[in-house]
Amino acid sequence: MILSFYLSLTAFAAFGQLPVLSADALDVSKTAKRATDFAFDLFNGPTLQDKTSTKSPSELYYTTGGGVPYPQPFEAQRVAETGPLLLQDFHLIESLAHFHRERIPERVVHAKGAGAHGYFETTTDVGKNYSMADVFQRVGEKTPITMRFSTVGGEEGSADVVRDPRGFSIKLRTKKGIWDWVWNNTPVFFIRDPAKFPNFIHTQKCNPQTHLKDKDMFWDYLSSNPESLYQVMRLFSDLGTPYGFRHMNGWSGHTYRFVKEDGSWHYVKLHAVTDQGIKNHTIAEANILAGTNPDFGTQDLFEAIEAKNYPSWTVYIQALSPKAAETFKYNVLDLTKDWSYEDVPPQEIGRLHLTQNPKNYFAEIEQVAFAPGHMVEGVEPSEDPVLQSRLFAYPDAQRYRLGVNYQTIPVNCPYAPVANFQRDGRAVHDDNQGSRPNYPSSLEKLNLPKRPYNDANHTIWIGGAVRYLSTVSDIDFAWPKIFWHNLTKQDQDNFVGNVVGHLGMATSDVVKKRQTALFAKVDHTLGERIAHGINITLS
Ligand code: HEM
Numbered sequence: 355m356i357l358s359f360y361l362s363l364t365a366f367a368a369f370g371q372l373p374v375l376s377a378d379a380l381d382v383s384k385t386a387k388r389a390t391d392f393a394f395d396l397f398n399g400p401t402l403q404d405k406t407s408t409k410s411p412s413e414l415y416y417t418t419g420g421g422v423p424y425p426q427p428f429e430a431q432r433v434a435e436t437g438p439l440l441l442q443d444f445h446l447i448e449s450l451a452h453f454h455r456e457r458i459p460e461r462v463v464h465a466k467g468a469g470a471h472g473y474f475e476t477t478t479d480v481g482k483n484y485s486m487a488d489v490f491q492r493v494g495e496k497t498p499i500t501m502r503f504s505t506v507g508g509e510e511g512s513a514d515v516v517r518d519p520r521g522f523s524i525k526l527r528t529k530k531g532i533w534d535w536v537w538n539n540t541p542v543f544f545i546r547d548p549a550k551f552p553n554f555i556h557t558q559k560c561n562p563q564t565h566l567k568d569k570d571m572f573w574d575y576l577s578s579n580p581e582s583l584y585q586v587m588r589l590f591s592d593l594g595t596p597y598g599f600r601h602m603n604g605w606s607g608h609t610y611r612f613v614k615e616d617g618s619w620h621y622v623k624l625h626a627v628t629d630q631g632i633k634n635h636t637i638a639e640a641n642i643l644a645g646t647n648p649d650f651g652t653q654d655l656f657e658a659i660e661a662k663n664y665p666s667w668t669v670y671i672q673a674l675s676p677k678a679a680e681t682f683k684y685n686v687l688d689l690t691k692d693w694s695y696e697d698v699p700p701q702e703i704g705r706l707h708l709t710q711n712p713k714n715y716f717a718e719i720e721q722v723a724f725a726p727g728h729m730v731e732g733v734e735p736s737e738d739p740v741l742q743s744r745l746f747a748y749p750d751a752q753r754y755r756l757g758v759n760y761q762t763i764p765v766n767c768p769y770a771p772v773a774n775f776q777r778d779g780r781a782v783h784d785d786n787q788g789s790r791p792n793y794p795s796s797l798e799k800l801n802l803p804k805r806p807y808n809d810a811n812h813t814i815w816i817g818g819a820v821r822y823l824s825t826v827s828d829i830d831f832a833w834p835k836i837f838w839h840n841l842t843k844q845d846q847d848n849f850v851g852n853v854v855g856h857l858g859m860a861t862s863d864v865v866k867k868r869q870t871a872l873f874a875k876v877d878h879t880l881g882e883r884i885a886h887g888i889n890i891t892l893s
Pocket residue numbers: 460461462463464467502503504520521522523536537538543548551605606607608722723724740743744747748751752755
């Protein structure tokens with residue numbers, strides 16, 4: 355072994371002395387021209403592609419992904435006219451490979467949706483009186499927004515007219531960073547214990563064996579968790595089948611805190627009232643549309659904006675001081691309870707306008723990432739445990755759905771400078787914060803903003819760690835009763851018909867009776883009507 359190594363070294367040394375025919379033999383060091391200064395902007399490419407995407411096809415030639423003109427998109431290279439394909443057919447392979455990767459994971463909930471862009475106009479000083487958020491400081495200021503509406507349970511290709519709550523999300527690109535309002539078209543929600551969320555959602559989606567929607571699962575969960583009842587009643591009224599996305603209101607649901615420069619704060623809920631007026635489908639209309647035009651809501655929104663019939667919503671807050679919250683009739687952190695206008699009057703803060711359709715649905719709506727944790731100075735979360743869980747959930751889902759750099763995707767990108775130490779990761783498309791240090795350098799210091807207010811005085815918690823699960827009591831029937839007794843006779847009749855048509859399809863008598871007993875607790879006649887409709891006796 356050692357001997358052969360020695361021999362080969364000797365042979366190599368001898369070989370190296372020969373005048374071989376290679377570039378090694380050419381000495382260009384004296385004649386070669388040295389480079390002159392040359393630098394170019396790496397973003398010429400993206401800028402050019404941005405401009406290219408606005409051009410009409412007639413101004414452009416077909417190219418590969420690398421921008422190389424290519425004469426025929428349909429052809430494939432093969433051996434003669436009937437032989438196998440050639441691996442060298444880069445064009446064919448590139449187009450197949452890209453196609454295979456077109457889908458990204460759909461949202462685990464709220465997968466089906468539509469959206470558009472526009473602005474939020476600050477219309478009063480009310481916001482400023484409660485919060486130092488920059489967006490409220492100047493009446494008349496317009497903040498660019500993107501809104502997305504969605505159904506909750508269905509897959510991306512499902513009908514958008516079905517009975518389901520509707521998501522109602524708004525991304526505000528404020529001068530001091532992104533503020534996302536990730537709301538629904540309802541003031542309350544089915545749960546107030548966050549660990550229930552994935553389980554509840556499973557019951558609203560498909561049966562693990564049949565892959566069919568399952569009425570027994572659906573009502574088994576709801577009837578066993580009666581804190582859901584007010585949301586269930588709203589859902590089974592005609593509010594559960596809104597006419598598209600323009601004719602419904604939006605609510606923050608959760609309580610947040612609005613904070614001023616001096617650290618004083620209020621609990622607030624936010625609420626957007628449609629300027630188009632409320633309009634719903636009956637179940638008969640929704641069922642027909644689900645078959646004939648399952649994308650009705652998406653189409654209605656797009657066509658209204660194309661026709662310059664711009665939809666808008668007037669936004670209000672309801673504010674409670676911490677003192678008033680202590681004695682308020684409901685726990686202000688309970689997501690299953692609304693605040694009536696009589697108890698906490700609404701105050702206008704601004705208006706949302708949608709004026710611009712997406713040019714590309716995937717880039718601008720599928721890739722949009724809303725997160726309740728995206729808040730600005732002057733806005734803070736309350737201790738509502740469902741909200742606290744949501745602070746974690748959304749960016750976690752989006753790192754999976756869109757990748758760790760999802761905030762640099764154009765539709766998510768803040769209109770405020772970003773300077774921090776987050777770097778690298780999959781799919782860096784911008785300049786990755788350039789050459790700035792990627793740690794808090796003492797040599798090139800990043801300025802640290804002044805803490806806007808002292809938050810030590812916000813709340814003092816007393817107590818040890820507990821395992822918490824809420825329990826149901828009579829107060830959980832207060833809102834269902836208010837809601838039922840405020841429906842018109844026609845709306846009550848529709849409600850009964852909607853429940854009978856759905857609950858009646860469950861097969862378990864136990865489930866049917868348990869849910870009907872809850873309706874009977876809201877109003878005995880209501881319980882009797884449903885029992886009669888689904889052919890059971892009220893126990
Ligand atoms: C513990 C409770 C909840 C959890 C864990 C949760 C989780 C999620 C997740 C993971 C997504 C998909 C996000 C994405 O991929 O971009 C989502 C979407 C959404 N959620 Fe929730 N959610 C909860 C409760 C709520 C509540 C109470 C509301 C309304 C007040 C709400 C409104 C929405 C909306 C509107 C979307 C769609 C956002 C969009 O248009 O992209 N969620 N949720």
